[in-house]
Amino acid sequence: MRNATSSSTLCLSLLLSGCAPGAASPDPNAPSDPGPTPVANGPQVAPQGGNNLLKNSDFEDGTSLPWTTSFTAPAAGKAAVENGAFCLKIDEKGVNPWDAQVRHREMVVKRGHTYTVRFKAWASKPMRVRPKVGMAGPPYAEYWSSTIELKTKPQRFEGAFAMSRDDDPTAELAFHMGGNLAAEGGVTICLDDIHLDDPDFKAPPPPPQVKLPKVRVNQVGYFPGLVKKAIVKATPNKPLAWEIVREGKESVAKGTTAVFGDDPASGEHVHVVDFTSFAKVGDKYELRVEGETSFPFNVRKDLYGKLKYDALAYFYHNRSGMPIAMPYAGEEKWARPAGHTSDKSVPCAPGTGCSYSLDVSGGWYDAGDHGKYVVNGGISVWTMLAQYERAKHIGTSSADFGDGKLAIPENKNGVPDILDEARYELEWMLKMQVPEGQPRAGMVHHKVHDEKWTGLGLAPHEANMKRFLRPPSTAATLNLAANAAQAARIWKTLDPAFAEKTLAAAEKAWAAAKANPAVYAPPSDNQGGGPYDDIDVSDEFYWAAAELFITTGKEEYQTALTKSKHYMAVPQTGALTGSGSSTSMTWQMTQALGTISLAVVPNKLDKDLVAAMRSSVVAAADAYLGILDAEGYRLPFKAGGSKKYPWGSNSFLLNNLVILALSHDFTGKPKYLGGAVEGMDYILGKNPMVQSYVSGFGSNPLKNPHHRFWANQVDAKFPTAPPGAVSGGPNSGLDDPYGQAAGLAGCAPQKCFVDHIEAWGLNEITINWNAPLAWIAAFLDEKGRL
DSSP, rough: OOOSSGGGGOOOTTTOOOOOOOOOOOOOTTTOOOEEEEEEEEEEEEOOOBBOOOOOOSSSTTTTOOOOOETTTTTTTEEEEETEEEEEEEEESSSGGGGGEEEEEEEEOOOTEEEEEEEEEEEESSSEEEEEEEESSTOOOOOEOOOOOOSSSOOEEEEEEEOOOEEEEEEEEEEOOOOOSOOTEEEEEEEEEEEEETTTOOOOOOOOOOOSSSSSSOOOOEEESOOOEEEEOOOSSSOEEEEETTTTTTEEEEEOEEEEEEETTTTTTEEEEEOOHHHEEEEEEEEEETTEEOOOOOOOOOOTTHHHHHHHHHHHBBBSSOOTTTTTTTGGGGOOOOSOOGSEEBBBBSSSSSOOEEEOSSOOOOEEEEESEHHHHHHHHHHHHHHHHHHTTSSOGGGGSSSSSSSSSTSSSSOOOHHHHHHHHHHHHHHOOOTTTTTTTTOOOOEEEESOHHHSSGGGGGGOOOEOOOOOHHHHHHHHHHHHHHHHHTTTTEEEEEEEEHHHHHHHHHHHHHTTTTTTOTTOOOOOSSOOOOOOOHHHHHHHHHHHHHHOOHHHHHHHHHSTTTTTTTOOOHHHHHHSSOOOOOOOHHHHHHHHHHSSSEEEEEEHHHHHHHHHHHHHHHHHHHHHHSTTTOOOOOOOOOOOTTTTHHHHHHHHHHHHHHHHHHHHHHHHHHEEEHEEEEEBSSSSSOOEETTTSSEEOOOOOOOSOTTTTTTSSOOOOOOOBBBOOOTTTTSHHHHHTTTTTOOOGOOOOOOOTOOHHHOOHHHHHHHHHHHHHHHHHHHHHH
């Protein structure tokens, strides 16, 4: 979970993964235009019709998009539309002028064109503001800028410039308001009637509005022999007739809806369509209710045959330190040179208590930015290895992920490809271990990332900001202990030398964690990367002990896990955001990982104890089925006491589907498989946004995730996302400025979403979200083909 456009001071959620930069320092080569000057307070000069590059200039509709804010710590504040003006309230002004700013992007400034800047501005106290037109990212060249004096009464300002540089397809108009520009003690600045006019510019017609159907289905489709349900947004309190048609013509099934009623999570009155009995294999079916028609869907056994591979391909695409090349990239647009080759020697950050450099090259970029985090890598590696172990010990699909099945360079080495991909991250995690002879040897550095936040539209191989190792933490150390122990048993026959190496690292990490049981990553370590802070690592101790016990059978580890308060635990409620949202496992809550491994992988526990572990998993699944029946959109996830969805809500749901899937494995009962199917329906379009949250899948797929390289929305030279990436999804916190400006205040939990690259709190993608997507896609593909 990362972001690129907001202040770290706004990212207070414990699910936090980071915040973003403001602008860089002013361009010393910027033109010396005197800038805007106040004009008489008579009638405003009318702009020429259709010549304004700005998509929102008067805020009359009560929203500010595409204007957004940016605060760089210690600056803090927030914006709102007040009485038809866009107002920024600055509580802490920061150090630099650009530490507090508002900006408009998504426009092209062309060489040889002449531009006029017009706006009205005022402040609650006299102060200065610095408007500028320039690049939205490094090197932040400015085409025009000035510093103006604001008064408490509105003034109109006007200025002009000629563009002498090459065309800029991603220019911004920004107003810097922080540092020595701002008034002391807090201030509010308001802007209105803003224009950036070009006589040669003609605004294109607005894009056609896609009507989203009120009949919501899984846009990929349904399995012939499994549960099939759809949701209809409809106000009547009586059943409605429904019909399934083929290719808009042939009627193939009919029935009536069941009224669910008001659904708080979606803010809608909904009906349920149950067409489970319809099992005719085919494509391009549509569901019709009361004149409304769903997106088309298929009924097939191989629904997720492609998704299970595309979801894993996500990890290859986000590899650091190696070229992403054809044919593995899929298409040339996704190929790129190796990123961050400088990670072969990364020093400790200044003031962190160590003075060495380590080779920490390789691994996966964690999310939308270029940071690499051990604790997020830990649950991701576990999920991938657990997918392998589940298929090996209790499933039937091991061969689907064997050597030659994935599009990766290692697919001809005789090792299952899913293990090759996991090993790429695991090798990096091993490099993060503190070497012998150094303070806290055997512990693991928490993360490595850029010195400061970088902007969107940045290929990994083009990034040149300094990178630093952040201090070791007990949480990171235990993540390596768990993953490396898991790897040691898996590679024991595949690569004995690697297995020996990982087991030695795991036991060294365990000993180091015991010697340093309370070394925590501070929440303040959030410049250039998210903190991933965690002050309770008792769950990580339990998880690591479980993996070490399974691998070694040693009494030391059995004693540690049986004495843990988490023994046999599979939580059903996540306390990590204070929201009480229902989930069993996250990067910060890992006890279920240990219990699941003990329940799945053969070990020295008595069979009755293994059965008890499985019962804990099933108990959690029963709770999720109860939630599913109580939710209008029939998903095994709820908002909890706060009535809010947390950051990354889709990942909470996906992890819950893993619990349901395992419960089906353990019991054979269809209800758990049905719950997993219905949860996946939500991810793929059966939701109030009518949004498939996975890129490349469905009629309305995810298009603009928050990602530095898959940044086509901000710059056409970058590619769109490849298929198989899952969005974090609805987030009631609206943590990013884009979400705040999108008019989502007061949104129903499932509607706190927008598919936009700037919406990092709503639409980021991460390794620990894609890992359970790959897991559950593989499971459902296995079961659907039976």
